[in-house]
Amino acid sequence: MKPTLEDVVQPGMVVSGYRVEKRLGAGGFGKVFLAWRDGSPCALKFIHLEGVGEWGWRELFIMLRHQFPNVVKLLSHFKWPEDKPEYLVLVMEYVPGVTLYQWARDNNPCARELVEKLLPLARALKEVHAKQVLHRDLKGDNVLVRKTDGVPVLVDFGAGSMPGAPRVTGALAPANLRYRSPEAVAFFLREDRKRGEIYDYAVTDELYALGVILYVLATDVYPFDGPDDELMGEILEGNPKPPHARNSRVPQALSELCLRLLAREPRARVQTAEALCKALEELLEVAKADPRWEVSLCYGWTVDGRTTEDAPELVGKDPQAWLRRWIRQKPKRGRPPAPPAPVAEPPAPPEPPTASTVPTLPTRVRRAAPVLVAVTVVGLVVGVGFFLGQLRTTPPASTPPLAPGQPVLTLPLPKEFFLGDPTPWGTQVHEVAPPWKPPEADTGATPPRADTPAPVTTVTLSSGTTRMKKKAPGSQAEKEKKGNGSTGANVLLAVAAAANMACPGAQVRKEPAPQACPAGAVETMTRQLGLRLGERHSAAMPGAPKYASPERVPVRDGPVSLELAGAWAAGVDAMGRGGRVVLPDGTRLSGQLCIGEKRVYGRITQAVTPTGDTFTVCMELYDQIGDRGLEIEPDGGVIKVFPRVDVKTVERFE
Structure with a gap:
């Protein structure tokens, strides 16, 4: 290897x-x-x-x-x-420190400290924009707070642009969907967009992304969030809940500046980084005379401190609605205090054993008898319960029929957009639902076994429409959002358990054992298709953005289906000339994923062309550097990998 x-x-x-x-x-x-x-x-x-x-x-x-x-x-x-x-x-340059979001989680800053961190960043953007340079991937994880002096440092210009820079394909620069401006989303969804047309990223797009950063720092949640289709609809609508309404500790003036950065119309937005610097400097002057700017924006770690500002009650509430609301509440910030060290008392010297203190064999047997009886009874009860559980059948989950008038998805999922950032409120205290799933479509912090999953929300975009349609009232999806008492109670019990118990460490797994290829796979690849053993071709993992992007995608053990990126031709020479297409663009490659200790391994055993031709194959997944398997990038308990991979023809699985 x-x-x-x-x-x-x-x-x-x-x-x-x-x-x-x-x-x-x-x-x-x-x-x-x-x-x-x-x-x-x-x-x-x-x-x-x-x-x-x-x-x-x-x-x-x-x-x-x-x-x-x-x-x-x-x-x-x-x-x-x-x-x-x-x-x-x-x-x-080496910048020792943490990301801007991690700094906020560790230090629980007040509003004044937040503005003091953003002002140097705005000044940096002022100089960057003056040279006609745009970062184009501005987010909290691309800003490091230097440990030595606390100064924010902007990093990673891989997606940046300036006049004369090498062209990289893609209608939009790679970025997280949560940071996309309304005009960028509208460009992508435009029905009359020409092939090869590129979005004209502007300073107002960059300042919109900075407004998202400010919103997260002030409230610990994104201004818009949820599944991709609903998220794009909310961004286009452009009506975020004011930060001071979401968190009463945010000063009104800071909240208003944040809303100006997030304005739906670019003309209503803060126009330049220089204007933003001036606005932040004015806020610092206001903060000097107002003690409310010195209050930490979130609750700290105290014995009796509450996790949220308005913790909902369970009495008279819909449990699933409560859970969705609970997930979006901000957690505590700051470092938990160290537990007090117990006062060590010197152990008493042991007394020498005597004939009266050493138990005899009959005495030891008599003392152990109750324990043995209890263990036996518990074992019998557990065994009977397991046997009865195996006899009870579980009805298969069925997909509920669409209600009349329920919207149908007609727009393909925008793969240019991705939600790869760690969720800012996803701390170690709360285990929350993965950000790519709506709360009503997954059990969040519940165990993998669920009752009945709710259907995924779908939308329809008609000609000239710029606003995403919501769930139809009275539809099956809307009914299932309400849930039932038993399901909600089970979810809440699981949430409570996850919030109050320490999570065990990740299970250490080994690489998959070597295995022979499926019967006839090597002959099919080499003789029928004409592919050479060791030949490689690129493919896209499930959920990969349409255009090149560094953001990782989530994976799990089990079946997987990839899409071939471009046509695979056999008989091509070293210069890429000649050959005949044997697997066209869009061919689906099916197989199994196995998650190891440090890498994810994949074995492909079937290829299905867009016309339905099916071939038995033997291929393994490689990263684009040439290493077998894909490097694991853990993200809050979710295993993620690079979205673009290579598939390699082999004669035996390693």
Whole structure:
């Protein structure tokens, strides 16, 4: 098996004069390591040239020409290894610290501190925009708060743009859907959009994204959230709940500035970063005379402190509605206080045993008899209960029929959009539903076994429509939102258990054992299709954005279906010429995923073309760097992987 980058780049080794200390993490399209040279630290960002090199060259093009205040600095760059380069390595300034959202969770800032953090960021954007540079992926996770001085630093210009920068395909730059402006969503949904037309990203788009960051910092929730179709509809409608209405500790003036940044019409929005700097400076002057600006925005960790400001009561409430509301409440912020250390008392010296204190054998048997009887009774009860549970049949869940007038999905899911960010309120205290599922379509913090899942909400976009339709009143989906008492009670019990018990560690899994290919698979690939063993082609994981994006997608053990990216031709020469198409674009590749300790492995056994032709195949999943399997990126208990993969023809599963 080809070694991974982590196998090659080991702590202590020297890469072009830089001594590697440890891995820091994975960036948008590369892996980052902490390294040292001449006694100074730096961050080495390895970008695979063949797989995602175009994004690295784009970032290098921007960073070489400019240096901005409060923006991570480019120190150098080189190709590595020197004899046969596989990676573009960007040598960046090392910024020790945490993301902006993590800083808020750790410190529970007041409104004044929040403005003091945003002002340097706005000043940095002012300088960036003055050079006609746009970041285009502004979010809380791309802002680091430096540990040494608390200054925010903007990082990752892989999706940035400026005049003359290398062109990367895609109608929209990769970004999280929650940070998209209404005009960007409207462009994507426009029915008369021409093929190859590119959205003209502007400063007002960037300031809208900054407004989303401000909203999250002030309330600990996004202004708009939910499933993709409903989320786009809410963004287009553009009527977020005011921050001070969601959290009464947010000063009214700060709330109004946030709403100006999130205005639906670009003309009503704050127009420039310079104007935003001026507005933030004025708020700091107001804060000096108002003590309310010094109050922490969220509850801290105290013995009697409540998690939310308006904790709902269960009496007389719909349990499932209560659960959906509870999930969206902000958690406590700040670090929990350390438990008081118990006062250690010196142990009493043991007394020497005597004949009267040492129990005899009959005495020990007599004392153990009640315990043995209790264990036997409990074992019998558990065994009988298990046997009866096996006899009870569970009716299969059926998909409820559509009610008359219920909307039907006619627009394909916008794969350019993704929800890859860690949910800002997803702390270790509360286990919440994954952000790509609506609360009513999943049990959130409940165990995997559920009663009856609710149907997924669907929408219809008619010609000229810019607002998403909601669930039809009286529809089956609307009825199931109300739920029943037993289901809601079970969900709430599970939530309470998850909130009050420590979560166990993740189960350690091993790589799948070697296995023979399906009968006839190798002959089908090599003789019937004409593919060579070891040949590779790109594919998209389920839920992958339509255009190139670094955001990971969630996966789980079990069956999987991928889509071939582009036509797979057999007999192509080394220059990519000739050949005949044997698996057309859009071919579905089906198989199984197995989640290992550090990587996700996939075995593909069937290929179905768009016309219905079916072939038995034997392929394995590889990342675009060339390593078998996909690197795991955990996200709040959810296992995620890179959305673009390679499938490789093999004669035996490793």
